[in-house]
Amino acid sequence: MSDRRLRGAIALLGLIGVGIAGYLTWVHYAGDRPLCLAGGGCEKVQTSEWAKLAGVPVALIGLIGYLAILGSLLVRGEAGKLLGAGLALIGFAFSAYLTYRELFTIDAICQWCVASAVVMTLIAITAVWRLLRIDSAEVEAPLGAETGGAVS
Amino acid sequence: MSQSKDKETRRAEAQAEREAKDRAEAARAQRGKRLWMLGGLVLIAAAVVVAIVVATGGGEKKVDTGKAPAGVTDTATLLAGIPQQANVLGQPNAPVTLVEYADLKCPICQQYSSSAFPQLVQRYVRTGKVRMVFRAQHFVGEQENPGDSLSAAQMALAAGKQNKQWNFTDLFYANQQDETTRYATPGFLRFIGSGVPGLNVDAALAQRKSPAVSGALARDDAAFRAAGFTGTPSFQLGKRGGALQPLNVQSFDVASFSGPIDQLLRS
Numbered sequence: 176m177s178d179r180r181l182r183g184a185i186a187l188l189g190l191i192g193v194g195i196a197g198y199l200t201w202v203h204y205a206g207d208r209p210l211c212l213a214g215g216g217c218e219k220v221q222t223s224e225w226a227k228l229a230g231v232p233v234a235l236i237g238l239i240g241y242l243a244i245l246g247s248l249l250v251r252g253e254a255g256k257l258l259g260a261g262l263a264l265i266g267f268a269f270s271a272y273l274t275y276r277e278l279f280t281i282d283a284i285c286q287w288c289v290a291s292a293v294v295m296t297l298i299a300i301t302a303v304w305r306l307l308r309i310d311s312a313e314v315e316a317p318l319g320a321e322t323g324g325a326v327s
Numbered sequence: 328m329s330q331s332k333d334k335e336t337r338r339a340e341a342q343a344e345r346e347a348k349d350r351a352e353a354a355r356a357q358r359g360k361r362l363w364m365l366g367g368l369v370l371i372a373a374a375v376v377v378a379i380v381v382a383t384g385g386g387e388k389k390v391d392t393g394k395a396p397a398g399v400t401d402t403a404t405l406l407a408g409i410p411q412q413a414n415v416l417g418q419p420n421a422p423v424t425l426v427e428y429a430d431l432k433c434p435i436c437q438q439y440s441s442s443a444f445p446q447l448v449q450r451y452v453r454t455g456k457v458r459m460v461f462r463a464q465h466f467v468g469e470q471e472n473p474g475d476s477l478s479a480a481q482m483a484l485a486a487g488k489q490n491k492q493w494n495f496t497d498l499f500y501a502n503q504q505d506e507t508t509r510y511a512t513p514g515f516l517r518f519i520g521s522g523v524p525g526l527n528v529d530a531a532l533a534q535r536k537s538p539a540v541s542g543a544l545a546r547d548d549a550a551f552r553a554a555g556f557t558g559t560p561s562f563q564l565g566k567r568g569g570a571l572q573p574l575n576v577q578s579f580d581v582a583s584f585s586g587p588i589d590q591l592l593r594s
Contacts, residue, residue: 205578228379257364264372272376307361309354 181305182248185259185298189248192241192294199234199287212286216277220285225276233273237291240266244298260302267299396522398501402494403524405445409452411490414543416448417458423451423591425584426460426563426571428551431479431499432467432506436560439579440500446581447588456592458567461492462547464559472509477544479511481535482519484543486526488534494523495531566591 202209203221211217220226226233240262247259270292277284409416425447429436451457463480479499486495499519504510513532520528534540554563554573564587565571576583 205580229382257368260365261368261371264368265375268372268376269379272380303365306365307358309357309361 176304176308178305178308178310181301181308184301185263185305186245186248188294188298188301189241189245192291192298193238193245195287195291195294196234196237196241199291200232200238203232203234209285209287216283217285217287220277220283220288225273236269237266237295240269240295244302256302256306260299260306263295263299263302266295270295396498396502396519398498399522401445402497402501402522405448405497406494409448409493411493413487413490414461414463414484414492414547415458416461416493417452418455419458420567421452421455421458422567423457423588424460424563424565424567424571425451425457425574425588426462426550428462428464428547428554428556428559428561428563429496430464430467430476430559431483431496432476432503432511433464433559434503434506437500437503439560440497442579443581443584444497447584450581450585451588457588459493461487461496462550463544464547464551465544467559468506468508471507475509475511478516478535480544481540482511482516482531484540485531485535485537486520486523487543488539489526489531491523491526491531495519495526498522564588564591566594 199209199221203226209217209221221234228236244259244262244266247255247262249255250258273288274292277288406416410418412419427439429439447457448459452459461483463483465477465480467476469476483492483496483499486492502519504515516532516535517528520526520531551561554561554571556573562574562576562584563571564574574584574587
């Protein structure tokens with residue numbers, strides 16, 4: 176798959192993530208209950224001790240994370256790939272921690288949080304794939320002229 | 328002629344082969360470099376998340392029972408001068424009654440307590456339009472820590488025997504802990520009670536397992552079941568002397584309550 180397609184996939188997933196985290200952030204500040212398709216897990220998770228870190232709602236942290244990942248797509252070359260993969264891996268690790276808390280501490284599952292964790296996992300996989308994928312243009316560099324790292 | 332052409336072709340082929348080999352080697356080297364980078368990123372990501380979790384105490388609120396509970400002044404100011412009688416807050420002859428079924432360990436009840444409740448008290452209870460009734464529930468976290476939620480409910484009702492139940496519950500919510508942990512210990516209950524002006528904490532602790540408190544708790548349980556509620560917080564609303572109706576609120580903004588209350592006040 177070309178770098179262009181991988182970037183497109185990350186952009187699409189990032190936008191979905193912004194939608195989910197944006198909704199949960201809005202619900203938090205509006206004082207509303209999140210729309211839950213089954214059970215009351217969303218509310219239990221959203222109002223638990225783990226819905227905030229140092230007073231900052233985790234939904235807002237997620238929103239900032241997704242926006243940062245989208246921003247990294249604007250950085251060209253290896254630096255952009257490295258930044259995107261780094262942010263996605265931090266997001267993945269953070270999602271894994273929160274999912275652990277849902278399953279083993281809060282004892283409730285929030286569908287929005289699960290959806291966000293799935294999206295972040297897919298972004299992490301795609302971003303790592305993008306980082307490890309070597310373009311033909313990139314291997315020309317050591318042999319001859321500097322490509323400047325602009326790959327699409 | 329043809330020999331020199333063959334030679335040229337062979338040279339071109341050899342060069343192409345050499346270039347392909349160089350490219351493959353460069354790609355291998357590049358991939359190796361990226362794998363090292365990936366390893367570094369994984370370590371950084373793990374370190375960042377561990378640092379966040381440790382620095383923020385994993386989201387858990389730690390209570391220093393050596394200090395005064397949080398929100399003592401807010402609670403005292405909010406409820407100052409409003410009549411209390413056992414589990415009732417407000418003028419006994421207020422035209423509208425709002426009943427709240429709540430569990431002190433329930434985080435959503437805490438959300439209500441910190442959002443709509445203070446505004447409702449100021450707007451309707453202090454002005455004599457609404458009287459609030461608290462009906463204690465005790466099932467949150469009971470599977471993990473049997474008796475903990477019950478202990479909190481008993482202490483609230485015991486504080487009610489001194490007409491301080493609303494101060495106690497409001498302060499308890501302001502200092503609420505993780506619902507999955509056992510924290511409503513006598514030490515914690517004493518800590519919360521110490522922030523309620525005029526409450527004889529020792530007497531309340533002694534009374535919390537009395538037949539009077541058990542009876543009140545049984546009545547609250549029966550009312551909860553009779554209303555057909557299954558979770559907390561649940562609410563009922565009605566005119567004085569009239570039947571109470573369940574109040575389904577979609578959110579804890581004051582408008583969710585003020586609409587139905589104003590309607591009853593007008594009728």
